[in-house]
Amino acid sequence: MHSVKRISFRVRGIVYTLLIVSGMFAVFPVIWVFLMSTRPNVEVFKWPPTFFPEQFTLEPYKRVFRDPVYLRFFFNSYVVATVVTLFTVIVAILAGYGFSRFNFPGKKLFNLFVVGTQMVPPITLLIPYFSMIVAFGLFDTYKALFLTYIVLTLPYAILMMTGYFNTISKELDEAVMIDGGSRFYALWMVIVPLALPGIIATTVFSFLLSWNEFAFALTLTKSTSMRTIPVGISLLMGQHAYEWNVMMAISILGSAPALLLYLFAQRYFLSGMTIGAIKE
Amino acid sequence: MALVGIIVLGLSFSAFAQGTVEIEFMQWWQPEMKGDSFDQMIQNFETQNPDIKVKPVTLPYAEVRDQLMIQAAGKTLPDVVGVDPQWMHTLIKYGVIENLDTYIAKDGLDVSNLALKKVKDSAWIFPVTSYIYPLFYNIDLLKEAGFNEPPKTREEFLKYARALTKPDKGQYGWVLPLSLSLPNGISNDICPWVWAAGYDIMQDGKPYLNHQGVIEVLKFVNELYQNGFLSPGTMGKREPEKVEEFANARVAMMISSVAHINILRERNPNLNFAIAPIPAPAGYDGPPALRVASWDIGISAASSEPEKEAAWKLLKYITSTEVNAFVCSNANAFPGNLLAKPDYIGGDPVYEMAYDLFTKADLKYPLVGAPEAFGLERSFAELIHGMFEKTKTAEEVAAEAQKTWEQIFAENE
Amino acid sequence: MGGYPVNSYKYLRKQFVAYGFLAPAAILLIVLLLYPMILVVWNSFLDNSIINPTPKWVGLRHYRWALADTVFSRAFRNTLIFTISSVLLHLSIGLGFALLLNTSINRRIQTFFRVLLILPWTFTVAIVAIIWRLLLDPLGVVNFLLSIPGFIKPGLAWFGDPGRAMSALILTNTWGGYPFIMVSLLAGLQGISVSLYEAATVDGANSWQKFLYITVPQLKPVILSIGLLDFIWTYRLFELIWLTTGGGPGRATETLGTYIYKLAFTQYQFSRASAVAVILALTTLVLAIFYLRAQKASD
Numbered sequence: 001m002h003s004v005k006r007i008s009f010r011v012r013g014i015v016y017t018l019l020i021v022s023g024m025f026a027v028f029p030v031i032w033v034f035l036m037s038t039r040p041n042v043e044v045f046k047w048p049p050t051f052f053p054e055q056f057t058l059e060p061y062k063r064v065f066r067d068p069v070y071l072r073f074f075f076n077s078y079v080v081a082t083v084v085t086l087f088t089v090i091v092a093i094l095a096g097y098g099f100s101r102f103n104f105p106g107k108k109l110f111n112l113f114v115v116g117t118q119m120v121p122p123i124t125l126l127i128p129y130f131s132m133i134v135a136f137g138l139f140d141t142y143k144a145l146f147l148t149y150i151v152l153t154l155p156y157a158i159l160m161m162t163g164y165f166n167t168i169s170k171e172l173d174e175a176v177m178i179d180g181g182s183r184f185y186a187l188w189m190v191i192v193p194l195a196l197p198g199i200i201a202t203t204v205f206s207f208l209l210s211w212n213e214f215a216f217a218l219t220l221t222k223s224t225s226m227r228t229i230p231v232g233i234s235l236l237m238g239q240h241a242y243e244w245n246v247m248m249a250i251s252i253l254g255s256a257p258a259l260l261l262y263l264f265a266q267r268y269f270l271s272g273m274t275i276g277a278i279k280e
Numbered sequence: 281m282a283l284v285g286i287i288v289l290g291l292s293f294s295a296f297a298q299g300t301v302e303i304e305f306m307q308w309w310q311p312e313m314k315g316d317s318f319d320q321m322i323q324n325f326e327t328q329n330p331d332i333k334v335k336p337v338t339l340p341y342a343e344v345r346d347q348l349m350i351q352a353a354g355k356t357l358p359d360v361v362g363v364d365p366q367w368m369h370t371l372i373k374y375g376v377i378e379n380l381d382t383y384i385a386k387d388g389l390d391v392s393n394l395a396l397k398k399v400k401d402s403a404w405i406f407p408v409t410s411y412i413y414p415l416f417y418n419i420d421l422l423k424e425a426g427f428n429e430p431p432k433t434r435e436e437f438l439k440y441a442r443a444l445t446k447p448d449k450g451q452y453g454w455v456l457p458l459s460l461s462l463p464n465g466i467s468n469d470i471c472p473w474v475w476a477a478g479y480d481i482m483q484d485g486k487p488y489l490n491h492q493g494v495i496e497v498l499k500f501v502n503e504l505y506q507n508g509f510l511s512p513g514t515m516g517k518r519e520p521e522k523v524e525e526f527a528n529a530r531v532a533m534m535i536s537s538v539a540h541i542n543i544l545r546e547r548n549p550n551l552n553f554a555i556a557p558i559p560a561p562a563g564y565d566g567p568p569a570l571r572v573a574s575w576d577i578g579i580s581a582a583s584s585e586p587e588k589e590a591a592w593k594l595l596k597y598i599t600s601t602e603v604n605a606f607v608c609s610n611a612n613a614f615p616g617n618l619l620a621k622p623d624y625i626g627g628d629p630v631y632e633m634a635y636d637l638f639t640k641a642d643l644k645y646p647l648v649g650a651p652e653a654f655g656l657e658r659s660f661a662e663l664i665h666g667m668f669e670k671t672k673t674a675e676e677v678a679a680e681a682q683k684t685w686e687q688i689f690a691e692n693e
Numbered sequence: 694m695g696g697y698p699v700n701s702y703k704y705l706r707k708q709f710v711a712y713g714f715l716a717p718a719a720i721l722l723i724v725l726l727l728y729p730m731i732l733v734v735w736n737s738f739l740d741n742s743i744i745n746p747t748p749k750w751v752g753l754r755h756y757r758w759a760l761a762d763t764v765f766s767r768a769f770r771n772t773l774i775f776t777i778s779s780v781l782l783h784l785s786i787g788l789g790f791a792l793l794l795n796t797s798i799n800r801r802i803q804t805f806f807r808v809l810l811i812l813p814w815t816f817t818v819a820i821v822a823i824i825w826r827l828l829l830d831p832l833g834v835v836n837f838l839l840s841i842p843g844f845i846k847p848g849l850a851w852f853g854d855p856g857r858a859m860s861a862l863i864l865t866n867t868w869g870g871y872p873f874i875m876v877s878l879l880a881g882l883q884g885i886s887v888s889l890y891e892a893a894t895v896d897g898a899n900s901w902q903k904f905l906y907i908t909v910p911q912l913k914p915v916i917l918s919i920g921l922l923d924f925i926w927t928y929r930l931f932e933l934i935w936l937t938t939g940g941g942p943g944r945a946t947e948t949l950g951t952y953i954y955k956l957a958f959t960q961y962q963f964s965r966a967s968a969v970a971v972i973l974a975l976t977t978l979v980l981a982i983f984y985l986r987a988q989k990a991s992d
Contacts, residue, residue: 015796019806022790029824029868030812032834036827042547045524047450047832047847091717098714102707110719117726118922119974120733121929123954124967127353128729128736134354151725156922158718160877163918167884183710197880204876212817214932219350222304222337222358230817238312239341241543242520247820255815259808262815266807346958370961447848450832459853461939512831515942516853521830530832655959665943669855691960 030255037061037248044244060249070250072225073232078257079142080228081210084149088157088206089199091150096161097187101173117155123215130219140222148220149210157202164198165191200265208258229254301590302333303583306348307362308341309408309575309611312539317610325597332590334360342462345654352376352582359583359591363405363576365397365645366467366653373651373692377404377578383592393619394599397576399649405576406599407616409608411537412638413468413571414555416544421451421532430556434473434500437533437559441509444532453509455531456501457517458664463657464519467646468571469535470664473497475569475644476558485649487685489660490678496561498667498674505668515665527551537573538634542612545628555633557641570641574616614638651692659684737967748964755968764944764952765969772948775863775934776927782867783923784916787874792908794875795882807879814872822936825865826852852938855945862946866933874919881915882908925977949973 036044037060039053064070099111129148138144168191176186192199214230221227227235233250236243310318322334337358339347345367351357352374363371371377380403384391395407417430425444431437441453458465471481479493504510511517511531519536526534527547535558544551557568577598579591597603601619608615608622614635615622647653660681666672672680737755739748759765794807813821828835829851840847851861885908893903931950934940940947940955949969957966 011796012798015793015798016802018789019793019802022786022793023806023809025868026810026812026872029828030816032828033816033820033824040547042524042527044827045521045528045530045830045832047528047530047837049832049834049837091721094714095718098711102711102714104708104711110715113727114718114722115925116974116978117722117730118925119929119977120730121931121950121953121970121973123931123950124733124957124970125726125729127350127957127963128732129725130350130354132725132729134356139354139356147721147725151721154718154721155726159918159922163914164880164884167914197883201876201880205873208814212815214817214819218339218343219347222356223335224338230819233817234340234343234819235311235338237340237342237520239308240312240520240537240539241523247823251816251820254817255812258815259811262811263804263808266804349958349961374961447846450847459939460941460943461935461937512848513850513853515855516826516850516858516938525832652959652961655955658955658959662941662943665855665941669943688960 033248034252037245037252039245041241041244057245060243060245061253063246064249064253069224070232073227073229074253076142076226077211077228077254080145080149081207083142083146084153084210085203085206087146087150088153089203092154092157092161092202093187093192093199095158096165097183097191099158099162100165101170101183114155114158122152126215126219129216133220139220140226142226144220145210145217145228148216149206149213152213152216153206153209157206160198160202160205161195164195168194204258204262204265207261211254211258300331300333301586302335303360303587303590303594304335304337304358305360305362305594306337306339306344306351306358307575307577308339308344309362310336310338312611313607314610317606321598321603321606324603325594328597329590329593332593334594348376349374352580355582357580357582359580359587360594361578361580362408363578365405365574365576365648366650368397368399368404369649369651369653369692371578372399372404375581378581378588380404380406380579380595383579387596389596393601393617395574395616395618395643397574397645397648405578406595408575408577408598408604409611409613409616410572410574410638410643411539411613412634412641412643413472413535413537413573414634414637415533415558416526416536416540416553416555417533418526418529418531419552419554421529425532430554431533431559432556433559433562435562438500438503438509440533441504442507445507445509447508450530452511452531453533454504455511455517455522455525455534456505456514457519457522458514458661459516459518460658460661460665462518463654463661465517466657466660467653468519468537468573470497470501471644471646472535472558472569472571473500475571475642476560477564478560478566478569480644481646482650487650487656487682487689489685490682494681495674495678498664498677501664502667502674515668526553535571538614538631539612541628541630541634553630555630555637557637567642568637568640569644570637572643572645574645575611575613576616650689652688655688656685659688733967734971736964737971739964741962741964751964755965756972758965759969759972764947767944768940768947768949768952771859771944771946772928772950775859775866775930775946775948776924778863779866779870779927780920780923782863783871783874784920786867786871787878788916790871790875791878791882794879810875811872813869814876816869818869818932819936821865821869822933825861825868826937829861853942855942858938858942858945862934862937865937866927866930869933870923870927874923877919878912878915881912885911921980921983924980928977929973 035051035053038056038058040055040057043050043053043055099107133139133144138147172190173183173186176190177183212230214234217228218231221231229250233247236247322336326332326334344362348357348361348367348371357376361377363377384403391403395410396403397405397407415430421444422440427440431440444451444453456465456469474481474493474497477493479491480488481494482488505514511525522534523536523540523543525531526536527544529551544553558570577595579588579595583591598607599617601617604615604617605620605622608620647656650656663672663677663681667674667677738750738752740751741748790810794803794810827833831848831850831853836845836847836849839845851857889907890903893907898906929950930948931954934946934948934951935954938946940951953966953969956962956969
């Protein structure tokens with residue numbers, strides 16, 4: 001909230017302190033990951049643990065960049081996450097609007113179904129899902145992952161979109177329609193810009209879920225050229241030893257795109273959006 | 281005109297019939313072999329068999345077992361599959377892999393030099409590599425504590441463990457990984473003690489846990505645990521962590537796979553270590569027994585005839601004397617083909633020691649042909665946790681484990 | 694909204710439009726989720742599916758088995774403990790951070806922290822599990838740091854100790870899961886009209902009162918839906934628990950999620966696993982009904 005009055009110095013001090021403390025909680029493990037990624041594997045388990053590696057090395061990172069197999073993992077993850085996010089958000093906006101603005105026969109049932117999908121543990125869906133994908137002839141393709149992830153993120157996306165749309169007054173729609181616009185127009189030109197923070201949150205969520213998913217990516221792909229980053233990371237857990245530093249390096253590299261997306265997205269969490277202006 | 285058409289059709293059909301067969305090979309071996317030696321091996325095979333193309337499907341080891349079942353259920357299982365012998369029962373029961381007896385008979389193949397693991401008197405998989413699990417010990421740490429030789433009996437081991445445990449320095453005598461998410465500590469770290477004393481955990485293909493041999497081992501391990509000689513965190517620890525701790529000289533002794541020799545060298549070139557047989561109770565004079573793990577290879581039962589034929593050729597190729605030696609040199613393992621001579625022999629002295637043990641010891645493959653090895657290990661490990669927590673005695677653990685195992689066997693008949 | 698007579702053309706057209714908006718979602722979900730879900734329920738009534746080529750109908754046998762199974766009750770209890778603790782922690786930390794990130798401080802610093810606090814979310818589950826196993830290793834960094842001021846002695850087991858494994862697990866899940874809550878609440882905070890706060894200031898309200906009487910009520914719908922979703926997701930959580938403790942030591946961290954996995958993939962009892970999954974779904978259905986009631990109230 002963009003207060004009209006200035007925040008007092010004391011309060012600002014408290015906020016900064018709290019931010020630093022909470023930042024440490026969030027970041028310390030990540031710093032540790034980074035530190036682990038720049039040392040030879042033997043130092044990962046040293047006692048007493050050393051903060052700075054005795055032998056600083058960027059070799060793990062070099063290995064990742066030099067190896068086209070790993071680069072392909074990144075490419076695959078990008079493609080899948082981007083496509084899935086796009087589709088999920090669009091379909092969820094449409095469905096959320098439908099739930100928020102209309103009452104129709106079967107609404108309660110469908111709503112229950114959407115919520116109900118969240119209650120089934122994905123691991124139980126793995127095998128029936130897998131058979132379906134094979135039956136459709138989509139095994140080991142991008143499409144298999146697109147469909148799977150869209151379906152995994154869609155229910156949540158719909159619920160959140162419905163919730164956000166519900167906080168936007170219906171009078172806005174009617175204002176547009178009175179002026180002769182269609183509902184579709186009202187949705188995309190008026191409501192969506194106002195619900196942007198919620199849409200952004202849903203986008204980030206969708207992207208991250210697709211980016212980080214493991215179990216289905218492993219089961220629904222077979223060729224190394226189709227694998228995504230999480231599967232790539234688990235391939236470094238050999239039968240006899242783990243490549244700790246390379247795993248950590250890939251994780252750091254893997255989190256970077258998500259971070260960038262969020263960095264871009266969070267600009268839309270602008271304080272001072274007077275969404276409720278018309279509510280008065 | 282029609283004649284030309286028929287000829288063209290006929291030609292293309294025969295070309296198709298003589299076309300290449302593509303088979304898929306599911307395994308976890310590619311990253312475990314040096315450099316791109318795995319790919320080299322595949323290429324050599326393809327050069328020798330121009331009508332076959334092999335597509336490797338590489339998985340993390342932890343996922344292979346699950347994926348075998350999932351892919352079999354979805355009928356997408358690759359034609360050639362890498363197999364851990366512990367999975368055999370399940371794979372045979374659900375018809376996932378082919379019975380190889382007919383193939384062997386048809387070719388008249390001499391399999392006397394292969395360390396075959398038979399179930400119900402049939403061969404289902406061919407052995408590619410073996411890894412024995414001897415006792416590793418840190419020479420320097422032992423010397424520091426006044427020992428110039430590895431422990432030879434259980435009693436000595438206890439004494440050593442006591443002297444080698446210095447918690448202030450973060451150093452412990454032994455390490456036992458008994459996490460429930462990866463319970464192979466049962467096969468790797470507990471069972472060797474049972475075998476070293478001449479007992480076994482299975483008899484005639486049935487569970488055999490409720491006897492003196494097992495109970496003594498349980499009491500022995502419990503004593504080590506309660507006295508704090510074990511590196512902390514036993515009940516959540518996993519095999520890879522055990523190796524890392526040894527590499528960092530945080531533990532003085534461990535039972536582990538010879539595959540780790542290379543990893544230890546990589547991690548800590550200064551580590552001064554050697555291997556020895558598993559200590560037996562004082563007064564026991566039977567042959568030393570060692571746990572063996574192996575990479576084996578099988579053919580998917582759901583593949584088509586040409587694919588199975590091609591797969592059979594790949595099996596024979598990988599287990600042939602020369603190729604097997606090549607694989608083992610690059611995987612730091614002992615050969616499944618007993619005639620193969622990998623060329624690390626004459627290299628690392630610890631490997632020579634290991635090979636020596638390999639040829640002399642009574643080799644034990646735990647839980648081969650037993651159903652659900654993972655479930656068996658897990659349930660046993662859970663009971664041992666109870667013993668550590670002092671809610672069960674060693675006798676109770678042995679008795680309950682026997683019952684649980686019998687139940688699992690019965691449910692899977 | 695609009696009182697059309699039910700059988701008028703306009704009403705029908707309105708329904709048509711409504712269905713139009715919902716069609717893409719409906720098609721995707723029904724084809725790709727409903728069918729597998731029905732399969733799971735169907736499988737739970739057979740003696741053993743997937744593995745057995747000719748399964749027989751056995752009705753409620755697996756359900757009766759589950760309700761009598763001691764492991765099931767332990768897993769159920771653990772799941773509740775784990776879920777409730779996680780969700781409460783997620784909500785409090787998430788709300789706290791969101792409030793912090795919403796105050797008007799230097800824009801650059803605010804951006805910096807907004808991105809920083811999101812970090813745990815960007816790591817895949819396997820890595821989160823590994824990081825925390827390393828951090829909480831008996832001879833790992835956390836113990837090392839705690840032992841310097843003498844809080845504990847090094848060598849303390851976290852994931853390896855039955856008494857502490859659950860706490861360690863909750864801590865790990867809190868770290869990995871709070872960003873999602875935080876982001877959603879932040880978006881919700883953004884949607885609260887500034888004029889409400891301004892009016893309150895005019896009326897002489899202090900910060901605490903503003904928080905209680907404006908922020909909380911305005912945020913209620915978001916807190917409710919997020920909290921409920923988090924509960925449902927945590928309730929069925931599997932991967933993180935499996936990769937850190939495997940449900941152990943003993944059964945200390947066995948949850949319904951890990952139990953279902955074990956039934957399916959180590960015992961190949963797919964039908965039993967399906968039955969437990971159905972029970973899990975039904976118990977969360979109760980909560981879903983609460984959610985719908987709450988959402989209706991805020992319509």
